[in-house]
Amino acid sequence: MAGIPAHLSWAIIRNNNAFLVKKRNIKKPFSTEPSNLSNLASFRFNGLIHKKTLGVEPAKEGKGFQLVWKKTRNQHKLSKLTNKTTMKAGPRRSLYKLRRFIVKNGYRKDLTKAALRRASAVLKSQRPVPAKKNRPKKTE
């Protein structure tokens, strides 16, 4: 079932939805819906309107990230709509897995770069922050 096509929904939602965030002096508004890879309010990145969406979230345990994607059938059965897998392996392997998933399944290939970026950002945030060296105080 095609349902309501994405373009129509976008035309209805684009200026007016619960996830829209506008900030001063910034032309492009942000969007806080869960499956948005870039957090920007744009047709391509919106996590609700499309039949296929990708979401990358930090895994609950604190290591690795979780990939959330929509199933293509039965789009109106909301509780069964999303699939999740956690990628816990080291960064190189998880990113490889992520890329493979997207490209080999042809699942929103236009989002590969954005997904990889977001996953790397998540992984980076999970690394321990390097301790700052104490600078010796300059005597006047």
Next chain:
Amino acid sequence: MASALARPLITVYSEKNEKTGTSVHLPVVFKAPIRPDVVSFVHHQMSKNRRQPYAVNKDAGHQTSAESWGTGRAVARIPRVRGGGTHRSGQGAFGNMCRGGRMFAPTKTWRRWHRRINVNQRRFALVSSIAASGVPALVMSKGHMVHDIPELPLVVSDKVQSFNKTKQAVIFLRRIKAWTDVQKVYRSRRLRAGKGKMRNRRRVQRRGPLIIYGEDQGLKLAFRNIPGVDVCSVKKLSLLKLAPGGHVGRFIIWTESAFRALDAIYGTWSSPSSEKKDYNLPTPKMTNTDLSRLLKAEEIRKVLRTPNKRPVRAVRKLNPLRNVRAMLKLNPYAAVLKRKAILTIQKKHLDKQEFLAKKTGVPLQKTKQQVRYEQLIQKRKEAIQKSKAAKPKTAKKAKKAPAAK
């Protein structure tokens, strides 16, 4: 690929969130065109209809017999209160600028508070908002927490209609996973910003799910105390409840009888409504609104001309009289003429110098280039003479040779 107007089967869920065996075909209302502009307009008009008039007292500011003192008294000409013995005497009256005077354009009760909206527009808006409530993207974008509900549109067995205890209602909402939306309402409770606080509109909260029933057997009593939850009969649907704020996409929970009644109330395109006189669902302007598919469709692609991948951009016009390259583009022979001109000038210059040199007896210092040029000319002359000598002399050539130079 099923067409956009296909009508899938919607399963009915029991009040314990299990699938009952029954399923209903999606009523055609859900395929009606979604027009947020119409909904917004109608909603705003409708919301004016509950207003209570306000106005200022009609005598306010006029309960004096003030009269202007006229000119010549070194005061402004505004009407002033008569008499004496009190502060009030001599004060300005009547004007909007005066203290105690009447306001500019005093508000009247006969202001046009209510608006009438065409019946068809009202119905269009209603139908649009019902259609929008069946689209998960739109309902979620409105902010309803519907991630875990079993299906959208959500249809529940008629048992819900006979709930009469709030406890039952809460358990039901929990089971159906609609409780998160109600929790959001709880969390959104706050004081209103602004003067509404002191005008009996102190508290504000979000809207939660709307429950539409076929027959009220206690349902209203059960659900009315749950914050955010609204309850509505199918026969009396109101846009103010279906599209609160003028925005489409409210989360609606239908009871089975309500859901089944929709086709009769609003009709299908092939059969008009049986409940409403002379009404049929609005026809959409586009049957297939999927832009990306349209743009890739063979029928459309066939009729388009080939894409112009390299558009020719306008180039600034350069004056050929001032710009050499522009001149050369128009007249390539100009290069030859120019070169000739330059060389002639150089030659003349050189000749002059030689002449002077001869006259004064000072040997001319030639630049390297000039020397090489002379050598080049010499070489050429010799080469030409050589080749001429090498060629067999025919009668024709013999004739041409003296004529040439």
